[in-house]
Protein backbone atom coordinates (compact mmCIF):
# COMPACT_ATOMS: atom_id res chain seq x y z
CA UNK A 1 0.00 0.00 0.00
CA UNK A 2 1.37 3.44 -0.92
CA UNK A 3 2.26 5.45 2.14
CA UNK A 4 3.51 8.78 3.37
CA UNK A 5 6.10 8.68 6.12
CA UNK A 6 5.83 11.32 8.84
CA UNK A 7 9.05 12.11 10.70
CA UNK A 8 8.06 13.15 14.21
CA UNK A 9 10.13 15.81 15.93
CA UNK A 10 7.84 16.03 18.95
CA UNK A 11 5.13 18.43 17.80
CA UNK A 12 1.72 18.21 19.46
CA UNK A 13 0.15 18.03 16.00
CA UNK A 14 2.20 15.19 14.51
CA UNK A 15 -0.67 12.74 15.04
CA UNK A 16 -2.99 15.13 13.26
CA UNK A 17 -0.71 15.13 10.23
CA UNK A 18 -0.91 11.32 10.13
CA UNK A 19 -4.68 11.41 10.52
CA UNK A 20 -5.23 14.00 7.81
CA UNK A 21 -3.22 11.97 5.30
CA UNK A 22 -5.36 8.93 6.11
CA UNK A 23 -8.49 11.03 5.68
CA UNK A 24 -7.28 11.57 2.13
CA UNK A 25 -7.32 7.79 1.67
CA UNK A 26 -3.53 7.41 1.82
CA UNK A 27 -1.81 5.33 4.47
CA UNK A 28 0.49 7.30 6.77
CA UNK A 29 3.06 6.09 9.24
CA UNK A 30 4.63 8.17 11.99
CA UNK A 31 8.24 7.33 12.84
CA UNK A 32 10.77 9.00 15.16
CA UNK A 33 12.25 12.03 13.44
CA UNK A 34 15.80 10.84 14.05
CA UNK A 35 15.25 7.32 12.66
CA UNK A 36 17.77 5.85 10.29
CA UNK A 37 15.93 6.19 7.01
CA UNK A 38 17.21 3.26 4.94
CA UNK A 39 15.18 0.56 6.80
CA UNK A 40 12.02 2.70 6.57
CA UNK A 41 12.25 3.39 2.85
CA UNK A 42 10.32 0.52 1.32
CA UNK A 43 9.15 0.98 -2.27
CA UNK A 44 5.68 1.95 -1.07
CA UNK A 45 6.90 5.17 0.61
CA UNK A 46 5.86 7.91 -1.80
CA UNK A 47 6.82 10.98 0.18
CA UNK A 48 8.02 12.23 3.55
CA UNK A 49 6.61 14.90 5.84
CA UNK A 50 8.79 16.48 8.54
CA UNK A 51 6.70 17.52 11.54
CA UNK A 52 6.94 20.59 13.73
CA UNK A 53 8.68 20.59 17.10
CA UNK A 54 8.78 22.53 20.36
CA UNK A 55 12.57 22.86 19.82
CA UNK A 56 14.53 25.38 17.75
CA UNK A 57 16.83 24.11 15.01
CA UNK A 58 19.81 26.15 16.26
CA UNK A 59 19.73 24.52 19.72
CA UNK A 60 22.45 21.97 20.37
CA UNK A 61 20.20 19.01 21.13
CA UNK A 62 17.44 19.80 18.66
CA UNK A 63 16.32 16.61 16.87
CA UNK A 64 17.83 16.07 13.42
CA UNK A 65 16.72 13.78 10.62
CA UNK A 66 19.09 11.27 9.05
CA UNK A 67 21.17 13.37 6.62
CA UNK A 68 20.39 10.83 3.88
CA UNK A 69 16.99 12.56 3.69
CA UNK A 70 18.48 15.33 1.58
CA UNK A 71 19.90 13.01 -1.05
CA UNK A 72 16.60 11.22 -1.70
CA UNK A 73 14.60 11.73 -4.85
CA UNK A 74 11.33 11.52 -2.89
CA UNK A 75 9.04 14.52 -2.44
CA UNK A 76 9.49 16.18 0.97
CA UNK A 77 7.25 18.52 2.91
CA UNK A 78 8.62 20.27 5.99
CA UNK A 79 6.06 21.76 8.37
CA UNK A 80 7.21 24.64 10.60
CA UNK A 81 10.27 23.19 12.41
CA UNK A 82 10.44 20.61 9.60
CA UNK A 83 10.84 23.38 7.05
CA UNK A 84 13.34 25.31 9.18
CA UNK A 85 15.28 22.08 9.72
CA UNK A 86 15.63 21.57 5.97
CA UNK A 87 16.91 25.13 5.54
CA UNK A 88 19.32 24.95 8.48
CA UNK A 89 20.73 21.55 7.46
CA UNK A 90 21.35 22.62 3.86
CA UNK A 91 23.08 25.95 4.39
CA UNK A 92 20.26 28.36 5.27
CA UNK A 93 19.82 30.28 8.52
CA UNK A 94 16.97 30.22 11.03
CA UNK A 95 16.72 32.80 13.81
CA UNK A 96 14.26 33.92 16.48
CA UNK A 97 11.99 36.56 14.99
CA UNK A 98 10.79 39.72 16.65
CA UNK A 99 7.35 39.29 15.06
CA UNK A 100 6.13 36.03 16.51
CA UNK A 101 3.13 34.60 14.69
CA UNK A 102 0.57 32.55 16.62
CA UNK A 103 -2.85 31.83 15.18
CA UNK A 104 -4.33 33.20 12.00
CA UNK A 105 -2.15 34.74 9.31
CA UNK A 106 -2.94 35.47 5.66
CA UNK A 107 -0.73 33.86 3.05
CA UNK A 108 -0.01 35.57 -0.24
CA UNK A 109 1.22 33.51 -3.16
CA UNK A 110 4.22 35.02 -4.93
CA UNK A 111 4.78 32.20 -7.41
CA UNK A 112 2.40 29.43 -8.42
CA UNK A 113 3.47 25.88 -7.54
CA UNK A 114 1.82 22.46 -7.50
CA UNK A 115 1.53 22.58 -3.71
CA UNK A 116 -0.72 25.63 -3.79
CA UNK A 117 -2.70 24.60 -6.85
CA UNK A 118 -6.36 25.70 -6.70
CA UNK A 119 -5.81 27.57 -3.45
CA UNK A 120 -6.88 31.21 -3.49
CA UNK A 121 -4.41 33.96 -2.81
CA UNK A 122 -4.66 35.48 0.68
CA UNK A 123 -6.03 32.35 2.35
CA UNK A 124 -5.96 32.18 6.13
CA UNK A 125 -3.32 29.86 7.53
CA UNK A 126 -2.56 28.80 11.10
CA UNK A 127 0.81 29.72 12.53
CA UNK A 128 2.62 28.81 15.70
CA UNK A 129 6.25 29.85 15.51
CA UNK A 130 8.80 32.09 17.13
CA UNK A 131 11.64 31.32 14.70
CA UNK A 132 11.78 32.17 11.06
CA UNK A 133 13.91 31.46 8.00
CA UNK A 134 16.30 34.39 7.71
CA UNK A 135 18.35 33.01 4.85
CA UNK A 136 17.16 30.33 2.42
CA UNK A 137 19.29 27.28 1.71
CA UNK A 138 20.86 27.40 -1.79
CA UNK A 139 18.47 26.37 -4.58
CA UNK A 140 15.36 27.31 -2.59
CA UNK A 141 12.96 30.16 -3.28
CA UNK A 142 10.00 31.71 -1.48
CA UNK A 143 6.71 30.96 -3.27
CA UNK A 144 4.36 32.48 -0.68
CA UNK A 145 4.70 34.85 2.26
CA UNK A 146 2.62 36.18 5.13
CA UNK A 147 1.41 39.74 5.49
CA UNK A 148 4.45 40.32 7.73
CA UNK A 149 6.71 39.36 4.83
CA UNK A 150 7.76 36.10 6.49
CA UNK A 151 8.35 33.13 4.15
CA UNK A 152 5.20 30.99 4.38
CA UNK A 153 6.04 28.47 1.66
CA UNK A 154 9.49 27.72 0.28
CA UNK A 155 10.30 25.42 -2.61
CA UNK A 156 13.38 23.82 -4.10
CA UNK A 157 14.14 25.12 -7.60
CA UNK A 158 14.14 21.72 -9.26
CA UNK A 159 13.12 19.06 -6.72
CA UNK A 160 9.68 18.41 -5.25
CA UNK A 161 10.79 19.67 -1.85
CA UNK A 162 8.61 22.16 -0.01
CA UNK A 163 8.65 23.85 3.37
CA UNK A 164 5.66 25.42 5.10
CA UNK A 165 5.79 27.86 7.97
CA UNK A 166 2.09 27.27 8.75
CA UNK A 167 0.29 24.13 9.93
CA UNK A 168 -1.99 22.70 7.21
CA UNK A 169 -3.01 19.81 9.52
CA UNK A 170 -4.88 22.10 11.92
CA UNK A 171 -8.59 22.53 11.16
CA UNK A 172 -8.37 26.32 11.58
CA UNK A 173 -6.06 26.46 8.56
CA UNK A 174 -8.21 27.31 5.54
CA UNK A 175 -7.36 25.02 2.62
CA UNK A 176 -5.03 23.01 4.87
CA UNK A 177 -6.50 19.75 3.58
CA UNK A 178 -6.04 20.99 0.01
CA UNK A 179 -2.36 21.65 0.66
CA UNK A 180 -1.92 18.12 2.06
CA UNK A 181 -3.95 16.68 -0.79
CA UNK A 182 -1.81 18.47 -3.38
CA UNK A 183 1.27 17.07 -1.67
CA UNK A 184 0.15 13.47 -1.10
CA UNK A 185 -1.92 12.83 -4.23
CA UNK A 186 -0.54 15.17 -6.88
CA UNK A 187 3.10 15.68 -5.93
CA UNK A 188 3.81 12.27 -4.36
CA UNK A 189 1.34 10.51 -6.65
CA UNK A 190 0.28 8.23 -3.76
CA UNK A 191 -2.69 6.02 -4.59
CA UNK A 192 -5.79 6.19 -2.41
CA UNK A 193 -5.54 2.64 -1.13
CA UNK A 194 -6.15 3.18 2.56
CA UNK A 195 -9.56 2.19 3.87
CA UNK A 196 -10.96 -0.11 6.50
CA UNK A 197 -11.58 -2.99 4.07
CA UNK A 198 -7.93 -2.93 3.07
CA UNK A 199 -6.90 -2.88 6.71
CA UNK A 200 -9.21 -5.79 7.50
CA UNK A 201 -7.72 -7.91 4.73
CA UNK A 202 -4.14 -7.00 5.62
CA UNK A 203 -4.80 -7.38 9.37
CA UNK A 204 -6.26 -10.87 8.97
CA UNK A 205 -3.36 -11.98 6.80
CA UNK A 206 -0.86 -10.59 9.28
CA UNK A 207 -2.50 -12.30 12.25
CA UNK A 208 -2.59 -15.63 10.40
CA UNK A 209 1.06 -15.40 9.39
CA UNK A 210 2.26 -14.12 12.74
CA UNK A 211 0.35 -16.52 14.97
CA UNK A 212 0.14 -19.62 12.76
CA UNK A 213 -1.59 -22.38 14.71
CA UNK A 214 -0.54 -21.13 18.16
CA UNK A 215 -3.02 -20.00 20.78
CA UNK A 216 -3.65 -16.29 21.39
CA UNK A 217 -4.75 -14.76 24.64
CA UNK A 218 -6.54 -11.43 24.47
CA UNK A 219 -7.38 -9.44 27.56
CA UNK A 220 -10.86 -8.06 27.15
CA UNK A 221 -11.96 -4.92 28.96
CA UNK A 222 -15.43 -4.69 27.51
CA UNK A 223 -14.59 -1.49 25.66
CA UNK A 224 -14.61 -0.87 21.95
CA UNK A 225 -10.91 -1.52 21.35
CA UNK A 226 -10.57 -4.95 22.89
CA UNK A 227 -13.96 -6.03 21.50
CA UNK A 228 -12.88 -5.08 17.98
CA UNK A 229 -9.52 -6.80 18.51
CA UNK A 230 -11.44 -9.90 19.64
CA UNK A 231 -13.67 -9.68 16.56
CA UNK A 232 -10.61 -9.45 14.31
CA UNK A 233 -8.84 -12.38 15.98
CA UNK A 234 -11.97 -14.50 15.77
CA UNK A 235 -12.34 -13.67 12.08
CA UNK A 236 -8.69 -14.43 11.29
CA UNK A 237 -8.23 -17.59 13.37
CA UNK A 238 -10.27 -20.68 14.26
CA UNK A 239 -12.23 -19.83 17.47
CA UNK A 240 -10.50 -22.65 19.33
CA UNK A 241 -7.16 -20.79 19.10
CA UNK A 242 -8.57 -17.61 20.65
CA UNK A 243 -8.75 -17.27 24.42
CA UNK A 244 -10.49 -14.18 25.76
CA UNK A 245 -9.82 -13.25 29.35
CA UNK A 246 -11.87 -10.70 31.20
CA UNK A 247 -10.36 -9.61 34.48
CA UNK A 248 -12.96 -7.96 36.67
CA UNK A 249 -10.97 -5.48 38.74
CA UNK A 250 -13.91 -4.27 40.79
CA UNK A 251 -13.25 -0.90 39.15
CA UNK A 252 -15.70 -1.44 36.31
CA UNK A 253 -18.97 0.37 35.88
CA UNK A 254 -22.22 -1.01 37.28
CA UNK A 255 -23.53 -4.04 35.32
CA UNK A 256 -20.48 -3.82 33.03
CA UNK A 257 -19.18 -7.30 33.75
CA UNK A 258 -22.50 -8.94 32.88
CA UNK A 259 -22.76 -6.94 29.64
CA UNK A 260 -19.21 -7.85 28.69
CA UNK A 261 -19.89 -11.53 29.08
CA UNK A 262 -23.06 -11.36 26.98
CA UNK A 263 -21.27 -9.39 24.25
CA UNK A 264 -18.35 -11.79 24.10
CA UNK A 265 -20.67 -14.71 23.60
CA UNK A 266 -22.21 -13.01 20.58
CA UNK A 267 -18.78 -12.71 18.95
CA UNK A 268 -18.59 -16.48 18.59
CA UNK A 269 -15.86 -16.98 21.16
CA UNK A 270 -15.61 -20.45 22.63
CA UNK A 271 -13.02 -19.72 25.34
CA UNK A 272 -14.14 -16.89 27.60
CA UNK A 273 -12.39 -16.75 30.97
CA UNK A 274 -14.11 -14.41 33.41
CA UNK A 275 -11.86 -13.76 36.41
CA UNK A 276 -13.22 -11.99 39.47
CA UNK A 277 -10.19 -10.30 40.99
CA UNK A 278 -11.86 -7.31 42.66
CA UNK A 279 -10.56 -8.24 46.12
CA UNK A 280 -6.91 -8.36 44.90
CA UNK A 281 -7.11 -4.97 43.21
CA UNK A 282 -8.90 -3.13 46.00
CA UNK A 283 -6.51 -4.51 48.61
CA UNK A 284 -3.46 -3.38 46.60
CA UNK A 285 -4.95 0.09 46.12
CA UNK A 286 -5.84 0.68 49.77
CA UNK A 287 -4.44 4.00 50.97
CA UNK A 288 -2.88 4.92 47.59
CA UNK A 289 -3.56 8.47 46.36
CA UNK A 290 -0.97 9.19 43.66
CA UNK A 291 -2.53 8.74 40.18
CA UNK A 292 0.53 7.29 38.47
CA UNK A 293 1.05 4.94 41.41
CA UNK A 294 -2.54 3.76 41.06
CA UNK A 295 -1.95 3.08 37.38
CA UNK A 296 1.25 1.17 38.15
CA UNK A 297 -0.40 -0.92 40.86
CA UNK A 298 -3.32 -1.76 38.60
CA UNK A 299 -1.00 -2.53 35.68
CA UNK A 300 1.15 -4.80 37.84
CA UNK A 301 -1.86 -6.49 39.39
CA UNK A 302 -3.25 -7.14 35.91
CA UNK A 303 -0.02 -8.91 35.06
CA UNK A 304 0.01 -10.92 38.31
CA UNK A 305 -3.60 -12.01 37.91
CA UNK A 306 -3.10 -12.70 34.25
CA UNK A 307 0.02 -14.82 34.87
CA UNK A 308 -1.70 -16.71 37.66
CA UNK A 309 -4.78 -17.39 35.54
CA UNK A 310 -2.85 -18.21 32.39
CA UNK A 311 -0.87 -20.76 34.37
CA UNK A 312 -4.14 -22.31 35.50
CA UNK A 313 -5.31 -22.45 31.89
CA UNK A 314 -2.14 -24.19 30.75
CA UNK A 315 -1.55 -21.81 27.79
CA UNK A 316 1.59 -20.17 29.14
CA UNK A 317 3.40 -19.82 25.82
CA UNK A 318 0.47 -18.35 24.00
CA UNK A 319 0.73 -15.13 22.04
CA UNK A 320 -0.51 -12.12 23.95
CA UNK A 321 -2.87 -9.80 22.15
CA UNK A 322 -3.95 -6.30 23.13
CA UNK A 323 -6.35 -3.73 21.73
CA UNK A 324 -3.66 -1.04 21.80
CA UNK A 325 -4.37 1.89 19.50
CA UNK A 326 -2.08 4.21 17.65
CA UNK A 327 -2.83 7.03 20.10
CA UNK A 328 -1.95 4.78 23.09
CA UNK A 329 1.45 4.17 21.54
CA UNK A 330 1.97 7.84 20.85
CA UNK A 331 0.80 9.14 24.24
CA UNK A 332 3.00 6.63 26.01
CA UNK A 333 6.00 7.95 24.11
CA UNK A 334 6.39 4.77 22.04
CA UNK A 335 6.63 4.62 18.31
CA UNK A 336 7.56 8.29 18.06
CA UNK A 337 10.59 10.46 18.66
CA UNK A 338 12.87 10.12 21.67
CA UNK A 339 11.69 13.42 23.03
CA UNK A 340 7.97 12.65 22.81
CA UNK A 341 6.18 13.58 25.96
CA UNK A 342 4.85 10.81 28.20
CA UNK A 343 1.48 12.28 29.16
CA UNK A 344 0.08 9.33 31.10
CA UNK A 345 1.51 5.87 31.35
CA UNK A 346 -0.89 3.54 29.61
CA UNK A 347 -0.37 0.29 31.44
CA UNK A 348 -1.21 -1.91 28.50
CA UNK A 349 1.71 -0.52 26.51
CA UNK A 350 4.49 -0.42 29.06
CA UNK A 351 3.94 -3.46 31.28
CA UNK A 352 7.03 -5.66 31.84
CA UNK A 353 5.19 -8.80 30.81
CA UNK A 354 4.17 -7.23 27.54
CA UNK A 355 7.72 -5.99 27.02
CA UNK A 356 9.11 -9.49 27.70
CA UNK A 357 6.58 -11.03 25.31
CA UNK A 358 7.41 -8.31 22.81
CA UNK A 359 11.10 -9.23 22.93
CA UNK A 360 10.13 -12.83 22.19
CA UNK A 361 7.98 -11.64 19.27
CA UNK A 362 4.88 -12.92 21.05
CA UNK A 363 2.72 -9.79 21.09
CA UNK A 364 -0.09 -9.24 18.60
CA UNK A 365 -1.56 -5.75 18.49
CA UNK A 366 -3.92 -5.81 15.54
CA UNK A 367 -5.17 -2.24 16.08
CA UNK A 368 -1.85 -0.57 16.78
CA UNK A 369 -1.93 1.35 13.50
CA UNK A 370 -5.50 2.61 13.92
CA UNK A 371 -7.09 5.71 15.35
CA UNK A 372 -10.25 5.37 17.44
CA UNK A 373 -12.73 6.28 14.72
CA UNK A 374 -11.03 3.82 12.36
CA UNK A 375 -11.45 1.12 15.03
CA UNK A 376 -15.17 1.89 15.14
CA UNK A 377 -15.46 1.54 11.35
CA UNK A 378 -13.58 -1.74 11.53
CA UNK A 379 -15.92 -2.94 14.30
CA UNK A 380 -18.89 -2.19 12.08
CA UNK A 381 -17.33 -4.21 9.24
CA UNK A 382 -16.77 -7.08 11.64
CA UNK A 383 -20.46 -7.04 12.56
CA UNK A 384 -20.13 -5.91 16.17
CA UNK A 385 -23.31 -4.54 17.69
CA UNK A 386 -23.87 -0.76 17.67
CA UNK A 387 -24.03 -0.97 21.48
CA UNK A 388 -20.39 -2.07 21.62
CA UNK A 389 -19.15 0.12 18.80
CA UNK A 390 -20.80 3.26 20.12
CA UNK A 391 -19.60 2.75 23.65
CA UNK A 392 -17.64 5.63 25.10
CA UNK A 393 -13.97 4.87 25.77
CA UNK A 394 -13.16 3.66 29.25
CA UNK A 395 -9.61 3.81 30.66
CA UNK A 396 -7.75 0.63 31.57
CA UNK A 397 -7.43 1.64 35.26
CA UNK A 398 -11.19 2.11 35.30
CA UNK A 399 -12.93 4.00 38.07
CA UNK A 400 -9.66 4.13 40.04
CA UNK A 401 -8.65 7.26 38.10
CA UNK A 402 -12.10 8.76 38.57
CA UNK A 403 -12.01 8.62 42.36
CA UNK A 404 -9.47 11.30 43.10
CA UNK A 405 -7.33 10.38 46.05
CA UNK A 406 -7.87 7.24 48.07
CA UNK A 407 -10.25 4.56 46.82
CA UNK A 408 -12.63 3.16 49.38
CA UNK A 409 -15.53 0.72 49.04
CA UNK A 410 -17.94 3.52 49.92
CA UNK A 411 -16.59 5.91 47.28
CA UNK A 412 -16.58 3.16 44.69
CA UNK A 413 -20.22 2.33 45.41
CA UNK A 414 -21.21 6.02 45.25
CA UNK A 415 -19.38 6.59 41.97
CA UNK A 416 -20.79 3.45 40.35
CA UNK A 417 -24.31 4.49 41.19
CA UNK A 418 -23.81 8.10 40.05
CA UNK A 419 -22.16 7.05 36.81
CA UNK A 420 -24.95 4.60 36.09
CA UNK A 421 -27.61 7.30 36.54
CA UNK A 422 -25.63 9.79 34.44
CA UNK A 423 -25.05 7.45 31.50
CA UNK A 424 -28.57 6.06 31.63
CA UNK A 425 -30.00 9.59 31.57
CA UNK A 426 -27.78 10.56 28.64
CA UNK A 427 -29.05 7.55 26.70
CA UNK A 428 -32.69 8.25 27.52
CA UNK A 429 -32.31 11.89 26.53
CA UNK A 430 -30.71 11.01 23.18
CA UNK A 431 -27.45 12.72 24.20
CA UNK A 432 -25.14 9.71 24.62
CA UNK A 433 -24.26 9.34 20.93
CA UNK A 434 -23.57 13.06 20.57
CA UNK A 435 -20.84 12.84 23.20
CA UNK A 436 -17.43 11.26 22.68
CA UNK A 437 -16.88 10.44 26.33
CA UNK A 438 -19.00 11.10 29.42
CA UNK A 439 -18.36 10.05 32.99
CA UNK A 440 -18.44 11.14 36.60
CA UNK A 441 -15.48 11.99 38.81
CA UNK A 442 -15.71 11.83 42.58
CA UNK A 443 -13.67 14.56 44.21
CA UNK A 444 -11.73 14.03 47.45
CA UNK A 445 -13.62 16.75 49.25
CA UNK A 446 -16.97 17.34 50.80
CA UNK A 447 -19.04 20.48 50.89
CA UNK A 448 -21.88 21.74 52.98
CA UNK A 449 -25.42 21.43 51.71
CA UNK A 450 -28.92 21.36 53.02
CA UNK A 451 -31.75 18.87 52.53
CA UNK A 452 -35.07 19.29 54.21
CA UNK A 453 -34.12 21.35 57.23
CA UNK A 454 -30.94 19.38 57.80
CA UNK A 455 -27.46 20.46 56.92
CA UNK A 456 -25.57 17.76 55.14
CA UNK A 457 -21.94 17.36 54.35
CA UNK A 458 -21.76 15.51 51.06
CA UNK A 459 -19.29 14.53 48.35
CA UNK A 460 -18.74 16.75 45.33
CA UNK A 461 -19.32 14.94 42.05
CA UNK A 462 -18.10 16.25 38.71
CA UNK A 463 -19.88 15.47 35.47
CA UNK A 464 -17.62 15.37 32.41
CA UNK A 465 -18.78 15.24 28.80
CA UNK A 466 -16.48 15.95 25.88
CA UNK A 467 -16.62 15.84 22.12
CA UNK A 468 -13.53 14.67 20.32
CA UNK A 469 -12.33 13.00 17.18
CA UNK A 470 -9.70 10.73 18.64
CA UNK A 471 -9.12 11.72 22.27
CA UNK A 472 -5.96 13.66 21.41
CA UNK A 473 -7.82 16.94 21.74
CA UNK A 474 -11.30 17.48 23.15
CA UNK A 475 -13.92 20.18 23.49
CA UNK A 476 -16.47 20.50 26.25
CA UNK A 477 -19.90 19.19 25.21
CA UNK A 478 -22.40 22.06 25.13
CA UNK A 479 -24.84 20.48 27.51
CA UNK A 480 -28.46 21.61 27.18
CA UNK A 481 -28.98 23.42 30.49
CA UNK A 482 -32.31 21.83 31.36
CA UNK A 483 -30.88 18.33 30.90
CA UNK A 484 -27.87 19.21 33.00
CA UNK A 485 -29.98 20.57 35.84
CA UNK A 486 -32.38 17.63 35.77
CA UNK A 487 -29.57 15.08 35.76
CA UNK A 488 -27.86 16.88 38.65
CA UNK A 489 -31.12 16.85 40.65
CA UNK A 490 -31.67 13.17 39.90
CA UNK A 491 -28.19 12.31 41.17
CA UNK A 492 -28.43 14.30 44.40
CA UNK A 493 -31.96 13.02 45.04
CA UNK A 494 -30.95 9.40 44.51
CA UNK A 495 -27.59 9.31 46.27
CA UNK A 496 -27.60 10.77 49.74
CA UNK A 497 -23.80 10.84 49.99
CA UNK A 498 -23.55 13.36 47.13
CA UNK A 499 -24.25 16.94 48.16
CA UNK A 500 -23.16 18.88 45.11
CA UNK A 501 -22.75 18.30 41.38
CA UNK A 502 -20.51 20.39 39.14
CA UNK A 503 -19.89 20.34 35.38
CA UNK A 504 -16.32 20.37 34.09
CA UNK A 505 -15.90 23.05 31.41
CA UNK A 506 -12.25 22.42 30.51
CA UNK A 507 -11.11 21.44 27.04
CA UNK A 508 -8.05 19.32 26.20
CA UNK A 509 -5.58 20.93 26.07
CA UNK A 510 -4.88 22.37 28.58
CA UNK A 511 -6.77 19.79 30.69
CA UNK A 512 -6.81 16.09 29.88
CA UNK A 513 -10.06 14.16 29.48
CA UNK A 514 -9.62 12.15 32.67
CA UNK A 515 -8.87 13.97 35.90
CA UNK A 516 -5.98 11.74 36.95
Ligand code: XMP
Pocket residue numbers: 295343344345346347348393394395396397437471472508511512513514515
Ligand atom coordinates in the same frame (compact mmCIF):
# COMPACT_ATOMS: atom_id res chain seq x y z
P1 XMP B 1 -6.60 11.77 28.68
O1 XMP B 1 -7.14 11.79 30.06
O2 XMP B 1 -5.14 11.48 28.62
O3 XMP B 1 -7.32 10.57 27.97
O4 XMP B 1 -6.98 13.00 27.90
C1 XMP B 1 -7.35 10.31 26.59
C2 XMP B 1 -8.13 9.04 26.42
O5 XMP B 1 -7.38 7.95 27.00
C3 XMP B 1 -8.11 7.34 28.05
N1 XMP B 1 -7.14 7.04 29.11
C4 XMP B 1 -6.61 5.83 29.35
N2 XMP B 1 -6.82 4.65 28.75
N3 XMP B 1 -5.30 3.63 30.26
C5 XMP B 1 -6.17 3.55 29.23
O6 XMP B 1 -6.36 2.46 28.71
C6 XMP B 1 -5.04 4.78 30.90
O7 XMP B 1 -4.26 4.83 31.84
C7 XMP B 1 -5.73 5.94 30.42
N4 XMP B 1 -5.73 7.26 30.79
C8 XMP B 1 -6.59 7.89 29.98
C9 XMP B 1 -9.16 8.35 28.47
O8 XMP B 1 -10.30 7.74 29.05
C10 XMP B 1 -9.46 9.04 27.15
O9 XMP B 1 -10.37 8.29 26.39
